[in-house]
Amino acid sequence: MGMRMGSTHFMFNYQYALNNAYQKQAKLFEQADGSSLHRASDNPMNYYKLLRYNINDTENEQYRENIKTASSWMKNSDSVMIHMTDIMQTMKEKSVDAANSPNSEDDYAAIYKEMMACMQEIVGVANTQMADRYLFSGQKDLTKPFELSQNTYDRGLAKNLDTSQAAFFKGTDADYNTELFQMLELERNGETYYLDTESGNIFTKAFVDSGYKELVALGYETLTAAGTNANSGIAGSIENFSVATYFTNQGLLRGGSTVEDGDGNTYTFATIKQNIVTYNGDENLISMVKLNGATDPTSDTVNSTGGRMFGRDIFDNDASGNEASGTAMLNNLFCVCSKVEGCDTHWMSSDGVTVADVAHATLIVEETRVGARQQLYQSVETMLEVQGDNITEDITNVSGADIAQLATQLMQMTTLYNLSLSMGGRILPQSLADYL
Helix, strand or coil: CCCCCCHHHHHHHHHHHHHHHHHHHHHHHHHHHHHHCCCCCCCHHHHHHHHHHHHHHHHHHHHHHHHHHHHHHHHHHHHHHHHHHHHHHHHHHHHHHCCCCCCCCCHHHHHHHHHHHHHHHHHHCCEEEEEEEEECCCCCCCCCCCCCCCCEEEECCCEEHHHHHHHHHHCCCCCCCCCCCCEEEEEEECEEECCCCCCCCCEEHHHHHHHHHHHHHCCCHHHHHHHHHHHHHHHEECCCCCCCHECCCEEEEEECCEEEECCEEEEEECCEEEEEECCCCCCCCCCCCCCCCCCCCCHHCCCCCEEEEEHHCCHHHHCCCCCCCCCCHHHHHHHHHHHHCCCCHHHHHHHHHHHHHHHHHHHHHHEEEEHHHHHHHHHHHHHHEEEEHHHHHHHHHHHHHHHHHHHHHHHHHHEEEEHHHHHHHHHHHHHHHHHC
């Protein structure tokens, strides 16, 4: 007894086979976009790899975009700082000119005008923006960082130690070319004295200017080594002296203008009328991450700040008790301008040139830092470009369709599908009457 196959079962099998052929054909058509993976069911393992590679590709693009923005920021910053260092170089040259005794009052007046023009230009370019963001405001990049006062103010006058003086009185291994070592100038009974704000010792002017050299000649390289041999140069001492008690971080007097030593002698703080520059930014750096993994604030930062470009001085250093002003070297250079206006050749030869040298060197150091970071970003950019090419190749390998093979299979499946339709139209009954 044979098996009897009904028309319904025959129709179902035919439709199932036809739909299968259509789905295979549709899947091949789907791969015509060049990708063999459109859903996880196509190939679960390769689809997982594709998702991972896509994440890597997105990260790579984001880091490359960060680097483009960072490079643009640093290029602009570097360009501005190069311009400022050129102006600082001019300030150094003018300081040397002003330190020469043959200058007449007219010569000093001309040098003063040139110096003031230089300082105004430095303050102006330090406020440079990129789009609507200020380059040197720290993270307060929407705030204009530097403001130059129109009026002059009484600012504390500092004694600026040259290299040999700093080595003797401070006895430190710091770089004397990029750090301004100072003492506060005091006056008592018409005589000038200098206060070391860290030790509290008050030295006579003669000892600081030249007397210490006699001790150095005897083999005492520092004040500490000289010990009691230096007592003749010490006029008094103030215990627990704090700069912040008497001065703001810009060097302006907080109130009282006098101070007493341990013996009850009263000294008056020497001051000078000058313009003041105020910094309205902060000292926080902007970070643009260029690689995945742990962040590195040292190398990921792209900007500079007032404190980094213009250093710190006796009024805002770590020992002062004040916060960084962000304008230390600028305000010291305005002090130089005021001394030039007053035709103070002696001060310029002993202090002014030192200030100009250190201000210039401090800015160059920061410019070098920015340049080094920029070079690092450029190196990483090259590496990310190579990684991007590798990731693209990985994506192609795991999801790319073989176009030649795809075309052949598609032609085969199309032919089979069309043959199936043609054959079905011939052998399948069109109606129940035809079947019967």
